[in-house]
Amino acid sequence: MASKRLVVDVHTHLYLPRYASLLRQRTALPKIITRTGIDGQNEERLVILKDEPSGGRPIGRSYVERDEKLKFMKKHGIDISIVSTANPWLDFLHPKEAHELALQLNDDLEEYCATGPSVSGTSMRQLYGFGLLPIVPKISIESLLEAVRQIFASPHLRGIIMGTRGIGKGLDDQMLDPVWSAISEAGLTVFLHPHYGIPKEAWGEKNNGHVLPLALGFPMETTIATTRLILSGVFDRFPSLRLFLAHSGGALPQLSSRLASCIDHDPVVASRLKHDARFYLGKLYLDAVCYGPEELGFVSDVLARASRYDTGSKDVVSGGRSMGSERLLFGTDHPFFPPLSTSEKWKSVVENLDAIDNVQGWTEADKDGVKGGNAISLFNL
């Protein structure tokens, strides 16, 4: 069972060359600018949002070049990466442009993966991908379905990365039901990833760099989008939908019993859903990108306890922490969070691997599953 020991990175980003070129040509945000860095050399910076702290993020070859991704993987002992375009995806484009570019980028990504190396001694490749939908305001649902079909037909694309805005009204928009239906039937996994955070008034006037929007805003955005999905009944209507959340589900696990209580106490929603809110958390997949063993053990508990809240079953015994581990998958968030000083391995990666190794109550098999085996099963590698 050699495959059990493989390390699979499910949260790892890129900008395909076609996409990076587009960002370089743009005059409006988002765009890639070139400026003189502190070492006197030219450096590219990606500016995504208005008033971005620190003049945007440094963006180097590791964002675009496949060889850099493979080098990073080798250095950190990662056998397989399931790569995805980083935010802001296609959110800023008109529907026609978004439609065309989505199809082109999905083809580009399929080729990026298909022409990459294999995992030696196996039939697996080292690179797989999440495709893109042109999910922007005023897009036709048929256009979204066309991209779902394209991704399904692309042998190395195993899911779809998606932001939280939908076609302008969020993911709890009933207009999207045909999309959830098609994705479910195709057996594709939706990787829900934040981009906008929450309105920046929340962060105050002090200069804290990117810390507040990244550390808090990102996971809060994911938490809100997922909660709205739960409240909209999407998981009751599409029980086989596979939703995979970035950053270990953000704050949703810690707020889930409060959520259940607030639903129970509000006449507007108390009778709407088939199950207690905590049941739906057990249907989620979460990456293991939370940087601490206590956090990871906790989300494992929350996934495992979900069966206690299945309204349709009697005498359900909650699974232990091991059971929850089956829905957790290692990730790095590469090429974001590069080390501030040169180092052999990236601290952000080492911390996420250490977190897995140090979860109390997980067996070695559980840890191997989180590092790779669960991804191999979920994405049918």
Place this chain on the structure above:
Amino acid sequence: MASKRLVVDVHTHLYLPRYASLLRQRTALPKIITRTGIDGQNEERLVILKDEPSGGRPIGRSYVERDEKLKFMKKHGIDISIVSTANPWLDFLHPKEAHELALQLNDDLEEYCATGPSVSGTSMRQLYGFGLLPIVPKISIESLLEAVRQIFASPHLRGIIMGTRGIGKGLDDQMLDPVWSAISEAGLTVFLHPHYGIPKEAWGEKNNGHVLPLALGFPMETTIATTRLILSGVFDRFPSLRLFLAHSGGALPQLSSRLASCIDHDPVVASRLKHDARFYLGKLYLDAVCYGPEELGFVSDVLARASRYDTGSKDVVSGGRSMGSERLLFGTDHPFFPPLSTSEKWKSVVENLDAIDNVQGWTEADKDGVKGGNAISLFNL
């Protein structure tokens, strides 16, 4: 040690009669309105924010009358309550009004507690309180310090309830340093409580009642305010400051390792603080109002692990889950979250007590501590 078995509710609100009268007289928000309820009877509703869902919250005698508080306590086996004015406190008043009303309400609350019943067989009273500061824009720091001195001199007031806006720029405003200093020296505990949530655009267009702002917005507000306090260095400058967070710290425990990682990777803040972000969580006190045993066990772990991140110490061994329990304190959030149907006991209260009883790894002594003993120590009852 009879006192060890007492149940103390540290998160329980009221509107003092003077405050309720003011809200009834107001024409602008926040205000209490009277309308005809579904049973044809007049009912009062508190409307705090613009576009409040469901026309505001029902507000009955339990918000104002001391006998109702004592009846609630008796029904649920609560021996002592440390009551606090519910949001929106004095946020909507001009400085002069806020100053005068704060001092009056602190006197009212002292009398409310002092003239209440005792806990039989002890020297303790059944009611203690958190006072108010007139912490509004343009208030003088001296006015805030005067209220701190008044609260310190009031025998039954043992802390201060506070929102997150400070004097207009949040709690990370360096102008507040003399206030933190005075509070620390007085040994008073600050009960940090949310009110504004996050901007409502986040919630989308669907009618989900109060669920999203209450279940997510409230804890997110607390999380952001506390993180901003940590980043501002308040805990480095005032290491003995006692900060007590509503709703078990919101999402901060689950996001704390991510926060530490984001700080580590951002040149703007990487060298600012004396310790890893997770160290400061160990200085917090949290209520046990999170409705689930897994959540409660997890926050206990996060409090216990904080000593691992003490930069100044060598070979620090992280405490176990029991150690974290010492900084957790039972609360009910009464009179919010009343049951939708008549019932003997309030589900919201029963769930929080059950959560304590079902935390894995806590001893009976730990559970008794969370239910009451920790509050008796912290507030020196």
